[in-house]
Amino acid sequence: MVSAKALETRRRITDATVQIMLTRGFPQLTLEEVAKQANVSKGGLLYHFASKEELLMGVIEEQEARQFQQYQTYREQGLGQMEAFVMLQAQRDEEICLDIDTVVFLLSFLKENADFVEERKKQVHQFFDQLMEQTDPVDAMMIRFTLDGLKMSEHFQFGEPTPDLRQSLINRLLTQARAMDQASENQK
Structure with missing residues (x-):
């Protein structure tokens, strides 16, 4: 079972992804930028999503x-x-x-x-x-x-x-x- 904290982190990551695509466009969508926007480490992002x-x-x-x-x-x-x-x-x-x-x-x-x-x-x-x-x-x-x-x-x-x-x-x-x-x- 996934913890509430993990679900919240995943949601922050997906929300950050959408925001970047909407405001900056797809070319600016990098895992590094998503991690920064979601306020998680790149390793934390990769824990939840192994690839783009x-x-x-x-x-x-x-x-x-x-x-x-x-x-x-x-x-x-x-x-x-x-x-x-x-x-x-x-x-x-x-x-x-x-x-x-x-x-x-x-x-x-x-x-x-x-x-x-x-x-x-x-x-x-x-x-x-x-x-x-x-x-x-x-x-x-x-x-x-x-x-x-x-x-x-x-x-x-x-x-x-x-x-x-x-x-x-x-x-x-x-x-x-x-x-x-x-x-x-x-x-x-």
């Missing part, structure tokens, strides 16, 4: 864990599955705005780590299979692809909606998600 690749996998896993926890929080607050999904995906996430060097590196990194990617794909498929079992699959995919497109337009800063239009879009998706959740509840 493991560090990036750790960042991805940490982001996934945060998203899952937020989704669970929404569900505990009484939101249905689709509404919780829309709320989670609609959050403005400044971390998605990475420079092109970082995007290219991450894509090549993912290509070289097929097992890691396959595990992520499997988790996403399981999540959406569960959503679509309980609601109209076409409506669920329309919501998913709308949110995916919104995130991509914001990430690449190309064709972004105005803030008012974005909020109207999210409101409409939430209305549709609530109706889908209600229909699913009524079928039980």
Whole structure:
């Protein structure tokens, strides 16, 4: 079992990694710089992440864990599955705005780590299979692809909606998600 101190150190390291990528770009991401930013020794960093690749996998896993926890929080607050999904995906996430060097590196990194990617794909498929079992699959995919497109337009800063239009879009998706959740509840 991993200690609370070790988990906190890992989180500081992954947070520092994200901060460096966002503020300085991928070329400035070195293990030395991450250790300095996270206030750990390089040996301490290497204890948790033996390489830059493991560090990036750790960042991805940490982001996934945060998203899952937020989704669970929404569900505990009484939101249905689709509404919780829309709320989670609609959050403005400044971390998605990475420079092109970082995007290219991450894509090549993912290509070289097929097992890691396959595990992520499997988790996403399981999540959406569960959503679509309980609601109209076409409506669920329309919501998913709308949110995916919104995130991509914001990430690449190309064709972004105005803030008012974005909020109207999210409101409409939430209305549709609530109706889908209600229909699913009524079928039980």
